[in-house]
Amino acid sequence: MPQFPMRTVLGGEAVGGLLDQYRDVTPRGTVEFLRRLARQVEGIRMLNVNSTRTGGGVAEILQRLLPLFEELGVKARWEVMAGSEVFYRTTKSFHNALQGTKQRITAEMYEGYLECNRDNAKRLDLDAEVAMIHDPQPAALIDSRPRGAKWIWRCHIDLSTPQPTVWQFLRSYVVRYDAAVFSLPKFAQRLRIPQFLIYPSIDPLSDKNRELTAEAVNRSLQGLGVPWDKPILLQVSRFDRFKDPVGVIEAYRLIKKSHDCRLVLAGGTAADDPEGAAVLAEVREAAGNDPDIHILLLPPTAHLEINALQRAATIVFQKSTREGFGLTVAEAMWKGKPVIGGATGGITVQVIPGETGYTVSSPEGAAFYAKRLLNEPDRLAVMGRQAKEYVRHRFLITRHLQEYLAVIIQLCRGAR
Amino acid sequence: MIEQRAKQPFRFVSCMELREILGKRAMDESRLLEIIEEAPADSIYYHTHSYYLRHPYSQGVFPNDFATWAALHAQDRVLGERLGILDPFEFDDIEQLRVDILTIIDDHLSHLRTIPRSATGEPFEFVRSHVIEADLGLQAWTLREFRETMADVEVGAVYNHVCEARLRKGRLSGDFAGWLSAEDGLGLPDLAAVVVKVGRLGLSLEGMRTRIVRLCDGVLGAPVPDAHRLGR
Known part of the structure; x- marks a missing residue:
């Protein structure tokens, strides 16, 4: 991890650190406010626990947040659970069940889950004044909470329609936390503990979101085999039916009748996901031999390529029919692109119709608004600028950090 | 001088606001009225004042969440307009504001034969x-x-x-x-x-x-x- 030397300037505020790199991209006064806010919990020992060090949105944001916590004087640590393949299969079933897909969970699976949590409680250093436990995998660690510590369950998944038996099992652990944090109000459940609302965020300085030169974008596109010779319509998402990639192709065909353009569908590889492979086959069939449709299978590390595609795109789609939060929307908006998204989940709090993009419920709706934007480049440019400003105020990592600090301050009031 | x-x-x-989800949801205007009656004052405050802290693009049609939900989701423009004109700065305490909101909704519903429901499927989510x-x-x-x-x-x-x-x-x-x-x-x-x-x-x-x-x-x-x- 890079080190950032600190220096002090008038007024006693340190500049030259990691946080100061965010000054130019965040709203006025954000960095000073963060430093002042953090003084209320300076020196506090904070622990984060999740189930993976790399891959996935939780690990990605923790990697970025921890150095910022450190710089603000919060002694933040990150522990990762260890589990057998059976444990991860079980928690994958939990995950699906909690997100509304019916699963069969046996008594042995529940017991295996608890046993793994007990083993990790012995192995991990859980000593901290505040702990943020991420998602269902480590939730049962609450059994081993040190006396006096404040524990927060951070739920990153869509809990709006959970399978009741699985939720009842998990709920018996969640209610013993001091608070829970959800990404949208509709993900919250009936609980007797405070449930805070914190949207996820993007890091404007990460490879996926940092500024790129036109030359770098061009180079990336050449590497991906996508000519940059006409407007690019883009959707970045897994090949999953809920992301409706076939619907995006239908929209493209309606647009193509009047506007020459390319469609890029960029997503992760689906080798270990039988359903993903089936969806990918459907997408390929729908695309046929159209040379202007590009289906890109990118590895999880292709951050710069995704960044370049989003910057090269004229319009970005996220035409999901069901979505958790859908941070790819904020990523595209940060690059000044209007987004046409499905009216579902977190897309509805990111896309403000007529201001930062449009929300739609059909391929026809997506095509209608895309054509309108292609016909009116001035409107497209204004909307793109507004989209970026909106993300600057609502979906950057600095706002996320502020809200995590606020939760800690709220829970620790009177306790320190 | x-x-x-x-x-x-x-x-x-x-200051900043830490939002707490209360887990109370209204799918129609009658339930909206009931929950407004019993919601904590901090929730009435949030839904009528936090507008000012929000980015202009997400401030909604009217400067309070009750009015915006009625107009956009229950598709009841009349109630939206009647609630939308309320100026929180005219009230010296939040309970007075709550009473005015309740009076407007109650009066409005008393003239309707069917209770307007969310047509978009989006409930009113109470937050404080x-x-x-x-x-x-x-x-x-x-x-x-x-x-x-x-x-x-x-x-x-x-x-x-x-x-x-x-x-x-x-x-x-x-x-x-x-x-x-x-x-x-x-x-x-x-x-x-x-x-x-x-x-x-x-x-x-x-x-x-x-x-x-x-x-x-x-x-x-x-x-x-x-x-x-x-x-x-």
Whole structure:
């Protein structure tokens, strides 16, 4: 991890650190406010626990947040659970069940889950004044909470329609936390503990979101085999039916009748996901031999390529029919692109119709608004600028950090 | 007079809102009425005041969430308009505001044969906020210092000293006007009297900031401030 030397300037505020790199991209006064806010919990020992060090949105944001916590004087640590393949299969079933897909969970699976949590409680250093436990995998660690510590369950998944038996099992652990944090109000459940609302965020300085030169974008596109010779319509998402990639192709065909353009569908590889492979086959069939449709299978590390595609795109789609939060929307908006998204989940709090993009419920709706934007480049440019400003105020990592600090301050009031 | 130094400085304190989901949802206007009746005052406050802290693009059709939900989701424009005209700055406490909201919804429903429901499937989700303050370490002893700091301060401070001060802390004139008029402040009651009214103009926080800075400039005799600092 890079080190950032600190220096002090008038007024006693340190500049030259990691946080100061965010000054130019965040709203006025954000960095000073963060430093002042953090003084209320300076020196506090904070622990984060999740189930993976790399891959996935939780690990990605923790990697970025921890150095910022450190710089603000919060002694933040990150522990990762260890589990057998059976444990991860079980928690994958939990995950699906909690997100509304019916699963069969046996008594042995529940017991295996608890046993793994007990083993990790012995192995991990859980000593901290505040702990943020991420998602269902480590939730049962609450059994081993040190006396006096404040524990927060951070739920990153869509809990709006959970399978009741699985939720009842998990709920018996969640209610013993001091608070829970959800990404949208509709993900919250009936609980007797405070449930805070914190949207996820993007890091404007990460490879996926940092500024790129036109030359770098061009180079990336050449590497991906996508000519940059006409407007690019883009959707970045897994090949999953809920992301409706076939619907995006239908929209493209309606647009193509009047506007020459390319469609890029960029997503992760689906080798270990039988359903993903089936969806990918459907997408390929729908695309046929159209040379202007590009289906890109990118590895999880292709951050710069995704960044370049989003910057090269004229319009970005996220035409999901069901979505958790859908941070790819904020990523595209940060690059000044209007987004046409499905009216579902977190897309509805990111896309403000007529201001930062449009929300739609059909391929026809997506095509209608895309054509309108292609016909009116001035409107497209204004909307793109507004989209970026909106993300600057609502979906950057600095706002996320502020809200995590606020939760800690709220829970620790009177306790320190 | 205008160069006078206050006995006590004005300290700029900013704030942010931590949102707590209450787990109470209304799918129709009748249930909306019931929950408004029993919701904590902090929730009524959140849904009628946090508008000012939000980005202009997400402020919705009307400056309170009840009106916006009625118009957009229950597709009841009449109720939306009747609630939308409510000005939170006309109320001295949140319970008065709650009573007015309840009266408007109750009266409206009494004239309808069917209760409007959310047509979009989106319920009204009740949230309340906890305000977390942070002293910015900035203080002003003179009107000029006040004006300069005001022009550049983090916008949450404007919210804290105008909105929070009034309804949650019971300082009805707001902190800026209070200090401007106070004997141990600057003792400028005329300026304070116009600053009080800024909160009632229906402006965004940036709009309030700009207006207060211009009012200070009027007293200081300074030219209209440079737009790029105030308009960002």
